[in-house]
Amino acid sequence: MDILKYEEWKSTVDTLGMYIQMAGKVALERIPQEPEWESAMFHITPTGISTGNIFSDNGIFQISFNFVKHEMVIHDEHGKKIVTPLRDGVSVAHFYKDFIEKLNFLGYRTDINSIPQEWCFTTPFEDDILHKSYNRHAVEKWFKLVKFAYKVLTKFAAPFRGRRTKINFYWGCMDIGTVRYSGKLLEVDPTLPVGFRYGVDAEEVEFGFNLGNNEIGEPYFFGFVWPNNPEEYKKTQISVDKAFYENQFIYKLRDCFESTFPEENAMKFFRIVYEAAKKVQNWENVNTYDKPLELPPQKIYRKH
Structure with a gap:
């Protein structure tokens, strides 16, 4: 890809x-x-x-x-x-x-x-009469990457039993992600812009995919906690080759695709980000949140 x-x-x-x-x-x-x-x-x-x-x-x-x-x-x-x-x-x-x-x-x-x-x-x-470009080929390439990220994020998010979001497309910045909440509400800071103010009124860890329209310059997976990442969190060892911390945890899609098992490595990256968040935020009820689903195995094809 x-x-x-x-x-x-x-x-x-x-x-x-x-x-x-x-x-x-x-x-x-x-x-x-x-x-x-x-x-x-x-x-x-x-x-x-x-x-x-x-x-x-x-x-x-x-x-x-x-x-x-x-x-x-x-x-x-x-x-x-x-x-x-x-x-x-x-x-x-x-x-x-x-x-x-x-x-x-x-x-x-x-x-x-x-x-x-x-x-x-x-x-x-x-x-706005300045912006008027539409490159069909580039859009198609980008959406293929979005679908790959969507699949990985869906598999990662699915088993969590606590409060979480679906895999959302954030139209304000064109990235996708899912959020898990610890269950603790936060005081709303009245000095923040209204959109941000009510978007971060609960303790959370977010996982997602960004197209790279920033200093990174290329698509990447990310993970971070809110409130702001504490020092202990920043020092988390990410045992995924070439993943790193720079204001948030980052795993470039290029590095992911160059690995032997891209999907598995992306899942591993998100799991490490989550485990570290639970530790530094002192999550409660984690045994309930992480309890494996007891459901019958899925079958793509069934004999009649």
Whole structure:
């Protein structure tokens, strides 16, 4: 599987990221709120990402991005569907105008904050005529990596019996991840930005996959605890070749793929991050959380 460096498709990331944020902000306004913004996260689908069900006075609708056909689809419970192609040369401003018009046409008008969040620029969608790149080949390569990470994270997260999130696509920064919670709530810091403030009001350890749109510059797995990583946690020995600590634990996808057993090594990386978190945060109820599932074995094929 090819590794896609950030610089190879930066202009597309900046454009597609804004398209996705438009849909994310609709979900944020309409879906009943859950702790840590869980309700507003996207889901991974076989062909892309989706908001899941969004409620309105006119019925349920969804907004999905298909990275096989390269299109955004808005469809609802009445069978109505509008398709918007994802193509090179369409500015964020043009896409936003079209998106809002189509929502209104279907009867799902939603007033959103048009300023990007968690991004390296803050140009409102309606004013952004600079970002208009869409490289289909790069998007397809990236989504293959996302699906690999999604599979690994799903297998890792599945047996945990405590409170956890699903494998979410975080539309604010285009990474995916899952969170496990110790069960301890935290005091909300009123000085933090509102999005961050209510996203970290419980003690947690997070595991995920980032496309590398930062100083790392290439895709990687990550893990960290909240509140901020204590010194004891930073000194954790990660017995996975080439994994390291740099503000969080990092395991580059390139190094993972070059290992003999990529999937197993990624799982091992996440397990070590979790075991260290339990220790430094003094988790309670770990025997319950980690108790193996007592379920019948799954069978892909069954004899009739």
